Amino acid sequence: MEEIIISVAQRTLVAGTPLLLGTIGEILCERSGILNLGVEGVMSMGAVTAFIVTLSTGNPWLGLLAAICAGMLISIIHAFASVTLQSNQVVSGLALTMIGLGVSGLMGKPYVGIPLPVKMNSFDIPLLSDIPYIGPIFFKQSPFFYMAIVLAFAVWFILMHTTIGIKIRATGENPKATETQGINVSLIKYYCVIIGGGFSGMAGANLSISYSKSWIEGMTAGRGWIVIALTIFALWNPTRAIIGAFLFGGIFVLQYLLQPFGISPNLLGLLPYAATLLVLMAIGFRNSQKLNAPAWLGEPYQKGER
Amino acid sequence: MVRIKVTDRDTITNQQSLLTLVLSLVAGMLAISLVFLINGVNPVFAFTKIFSGSFGSKFGIMETITKAIPLILIGVGLAIAYRAKFWNIGAEGQLLAGAITGTWVGLNWGPHLPSYIIVPLMFLFGFIGGAFWGVIPAILKIRFSVNEVISTLMMNYICAEILTFLIVGPWKGKTKYGYPYTDDLPDSAILSVFSGTRIHYPTLALGIIAIILLGIVIYKTKFGYEVRVIGENIDAARYAGINFFKTTVIIMIISGGMAGLAGAGEVAGVHHYLSYPASISSGYGFTAIIVAWLAKLNPFFVILSGLFFAGILVGGDAIQISLGLPAATVQVFNGILLVFLIMGDYFLKHKVTLKWAKD
Numbered sequence: 001m002e003e004i005i006i007s008v009a010q011r012t013l014v015a016g017t018p019l020l021l022g023t024i025g026e027i028l029c030e031r032s033g034i035l036n037l038g039v040e041g042v043m044s045m046g047a048v049t050a051f052i053v054t055l056s057t058g059n060p061w062l063g064l065l066a067a068i069c070a071g072m073l074i075s076i077i078h079a080f081a082s083v084t085l086q087s088n089q090v091v092s093g094l095a096l097t098m099i100g101l102g103v104s105g106l107m108g109k110p111y112v113g114i115p116l117p118v119k120m121n122s123f124d125i126p127l128l129s130d131i132p133y134i135g136p137i138f139f140k141q142s143p144f145f146y147m148a149i150v151l152a153f154a155v156w157f158i159l160m161h162t163t164i165g166i167k168i169r170a171t172g173e174n175p176k177a178t179e180t181q182g183i184n185v186s187l188i189k190y191y192c193v194i195i196g197g198g199f200s201g202m203a204g205a206n207l208s209i210s211y212s213k214s215w216i217e218g219m220t221a222g223r224g225w226i227v228i229a230l231t232i233f234a235l236w237n238p239t240r241a242i243i244g245a246f247l248f249g250g251i252f253v254l255q256y257l258l259q260p261f262g263i264s265p266n267l268l269g270l271l272p273y274a275a276t277l278l279v280l281m282a283i284g285f286r287n288s289q290k291l292n293a294p295a296w297l298g299e300p301y302q303k304g305e306r
Numbered sequence: 307m308v309r310i311k312v313t314d315r316d317t318i319t320n321q322q323s324l325l326t327l328v329l330s331l332v333a334g335m336l337a338i339s340l341v342f343l344i345n346g347v348n349p350v351f352a353f354t355k356i357f358s359g360s361f362g363s364k365f366g367i368m369e370t371i372t373k374a375i376p377l378i379l380i381g382v383g384l385a386i387a388y389r390a391k392f393w394n395i396g397a398e399g400q401l402l403a404g405a406i407t408g409t410w411v412g413l414n415w416g417p418h419l420p421s422y423i424i425v426p427l428m429f430l431f432g433f434i435g436g437a438f439w440g441v442i443p444a445i446l447k448i449r450f451s452v453n454e455v456i457s458t459l460m461m462n463y464i465c466a467e468i469l470t471f472l473i474v475g476p477w478k479g480k481t482k483y484g485y486p487y488t489d490d491l492p493d494s495a496i497l498s499v500f501s502g503t504r505i506h507y508p509t510l511a512l513g514i515i516a517i518i519l520l521g522i523v524i525y526k527t528k529f530g531y532e533v534r535v536i537g538e539n540i541d542a543a544r545y546a547g548i549n550f551f552k553t554t555v556i557i558m559i560i561s562g563g564m565a566g567l568a569g570a571g572e573v574a575g576v577h578h579y580l581s582y583p584a585s586i587s588s589g590y591g592f593t594a595i596i597v598a599w600l601a602k603l604n605p606f607f608v609i610l611s612g613l614f615f616a617g618i619l620v621g622g623d624a625i626q627i628s629l630g631l632p633a634a635t636v637q638v639f640n641g642i643l644l645v646f647l648i649m650g651d652y653f654l655k656h657k658v659t660l661k662w663a664k665d
Contacts, residue, residue, distance in 0.1 A: 037455060041641075077645060081645060081648055081649070085648065085649060085652040086652070087648040087649075087651065087652060088648070090393050090455060091599065091644065091648060092645070092648055094395065094595065094644070095640075095641045095642075095644035095645045095648070096641070096645075097641070098592070098637045098638075098640045098641030098644065099637070099638065099641030099642060099645070100641075101634055101637050101641075102634045102635060102636070102637030102638030102639070102640070102641055103341060103638055104634070105632040105633065105634025105635065105637065105638075106341070106345045106631065106632060106634065106635060106638060107345060108632075109630070109631065109632045112632075217632055217633070217634055222459070222460075222463050225456055225459045225460065228453075228455075228456055229453075229456045229460075232453065232456075264471050264474075264475055266467045266468070266470045266471035266474065266475075267467065267468075267471055269467045269470075270463065270464045270467035270468065273460040273461075273463040273464050273467075274460070274464060276456065276460050277446065277452070277457055277460050277461075280446075280450070280452040280453070280456065280457065281446060281450045281452055284446075284449075284450030284451040284452050285450050
């Protein structure tokens with residue numbers, strides 16, 4: 001029994017990690033006022049890039065680095081369309097998702113079904129991993145988990161307690177006023193979209209070189225969309241995102257736990273998606289008027305407007 | 307130093323619109339060529355294959371029309387939703403919902419009813435199925451302020467899982483040798499086609515009627531006006547006393563219902579039984595988003611853009627087979643063309659001039 005509980009808790013954290021990475025990136029992006037619906041596609045690009053680079057170099061860290069770069073590069077499309085061209089962010093984000101899913105499918109075609117000989121090995125933190133219960137759950141994880149937790153707190157700190165964080169939040173709340181302070185609003189949005197894309201790329205790498213060690217088309221399976229829901233659940237706060245991401249990690253694990261009880265795998269398969277709807281409903285029901293979303297989220301801003 | 311000067315255009319002529327559209331598509335094709343090239347595919351060969359596959363032969367043209375049917379039906383419904391800025395990304399799920407309800411009616415009532423009763427009933431229930439699936443996100447948005455992009459997408463996944471559950475479980479056909487398909491629809495429930503093609507013309511006719519009706523609704527009725535006001539200025543809509551709840555629900559009944567019609571049509575006209583979500587719809591619900599966008603949300607233009615993207619789907623199948631490309635290739639097309647259409651809009655609305663200035 002003990003072992004089962006430990007293993008369930010451990011797998012929950014494993015399943016929640018890519019969600020957390022993606023959510024941190026989306027929070028950063030949305031705080032600057034840009035809604036990025038391209039996460040699903042960017043994640044997919046990250047996954048395929050990490051896989052290919054890891055396979056050809058034998059080094060998962062290079063794979064991760066390449067995935068981050070790929071995520072940042074492809075996100076420039078959305079930054080350009082939504083910041084420079086002030087186009088509709090919903091449409092441009094959807095386009096980014098399509099491009100990401102499509103290009104990753106093209107790139108990954110020769111690699112479908114090839115198992116990865118190396119992967120990002122889990123790393124036991126000395127001393128801490130020896131603590132009973134807590135050790136095996138929290139301190140025998142893959143580097144992705146540790147990075148996600150550290151990055152969540154780092155981004156929270158940057159957003160809430162540094163000058164650059166104030167600039168980012170101000171851009172999302174009131175770009176006009178921010179601009180009058182002599183701050184380059186467009187540049188900040190560019191940075192946030194692109195760095196956010198790097199996080200999504202990292203989340204994709206997590207899936208292909210740590211979570212499953214293989215590449216198949218559509219392996220992101222809607223996680224990019226769940227990330228966007230989690231951003232709302234987290235109320236745009238990276239530390240709250242930790243709770244949300246691992247809650248959903250738990251739901252992913254629940255699917256496998258319930259399978260032996262004879263419930264159809266397809267009905268279990270819809271759990272994460274139904275849960276996403278329920279969570280959003282619950283948040284909307286509680287404070288439908290005041291979610292405290294960045295005031296200019298999704299609104300195109302033209303320099304020197306009004 | 308190059309100076310970029312951007313000014314708003316005061317007037318936009320039809321010629322400018324058309325020219326921008328054509329240039330955006332050409333630029334998009336060039337970008338797609340680049341992606342092909344990077345991935346080791348000869349773009350000239352690929353494009354020749356695509357267009358000869360879709361528009362180059364009688365068979366190709368017939369297939370293109372067949373695939374245009376669902377795109378047109380869905381595209382017209384999405385055009386209405388997007389006019390009100392209700393971002394329905396869930397047409398894929400609404401199509402599947404219509405396929406489920408349509409199939410149920412056909413399988414259960416078909417054997418006892420003549421064709422002229424069962425076919426309209428299947429379409430009716432297909433519409434209801436899609437509308438039901440589309441109204442849920444509308445209500446979630448109004449009552450719980452749930453973002454409709456996420457909810458409609460989640461509803462896609464949920465419907466696909468339910469459909470799969472049905473065909474591997476309770477609805478699995480006794481005549482299908484263990485394959486996860488339902489039994490074939492009875493003959494009375496199968497749509498007629500133009501001989502030698504797969505063009506199920508009853509669905510096509512429904513699409514044309516829907517376009518005319520919705521065209522009138524959008525441009526000539528008070529409801530159409532309210533849809534536009536909601537889309538352009540939500541505060542003005544509230545101030546003008548437009549019933550936001552009612553209008554949004556009706557919009558999604560139409561939008562979801564049209565996708566549901568397409569779903570019932572695909573089963574009754576093309577497949578004749580229910581099978582995996584990916585074979586019932588080759589991503590029509592997603593491709594239709596760009597169909598609606600390329601048509602500038604004009605129901606009548608949806609016919610043309612529907613045919614265009616149906617051609618890409620058919621040609622896409624052709625290059626997938628001959629070049630061994632993955633199914634996602636069509637997504638590359640869709641995504642890149644969409645980006646270039648957006649960019650085109652910018653250059654249509656703004657005048658951008660480059661000046662050489664000596665600093």
